Amino acid sequence: MKAIAVIGYHHTGKTTTVVNLVRELCARGYSVATIKDIHSEKFRADTPGKNSALHIDAGSKLTVARGIYDTAIIFPKTLPLNEILPHIVADFLVIEGMKDAPVP
Template identity: 35%
Template sequence: MKIYGVTGWKNNGKTGLMERLVAEFCARGFSVSTIKHAHHATDVDQPGTDSHRHRQAGASEVVLASAGRVAIMQELRGAAEPPLTVLLGRLNSVDLVLVEGYKREPHPKIEAFRQAAGTELIAPQDPCIRAVASDTPLQLDCPVFDLNGTAAIADFIQSELGL
């Protein structure tokens, strides 16, 4: 599996870029999975559902399966968050795993940057950031793409990974 990240500060367009890249790579015939890091508490389950009740009762892991989807929810219950490498090892094999977030992990990344967000660029201090997708022209020591130039960004990632 090849891995490529989309990183950047909050409100800089990471999720939109991820969504467009997933669609673009799938349209090119690649199988794609994603991993998204969240800095806040999150729950994909809903109170009142049977699976939620199982978790509330103390289950460490709940598998919710139907004809269209399988969800595996694991409760950490105070254990450390699993590192990205462990999460990658849990995925089924695909052509490409796109990773949103995980700024400090050493995989290749593209940084999403919106001028209006008022944040500083990460790229100048991080050699793992191979390019920046920006809504404004920038002069950097790495390639800079239009934030909405999905095909060009996908071409770059595909070339970088030898897909």
């Protein structure tokens, strides 16, 4: 898997760059995975008090929330890149943010 990191200041076009890059790589027949690093204390992958959050609160090391439209795998902590990578199978990984990641 090849990794590309898109890093920059807030409102400088990182997401636009990532979206365009993903579209182009997919159009060329590659499989692509992305990581979006989020620095907001307001963001949570799950909603406190909801059933899947209760699983984590009870001590689950990993919770899968499977809905009608998508599936989310939730770990109850922030993972470093080296712990995320084993879960990703793709030709390319495009990372938005995560300036501490050791990728070009």
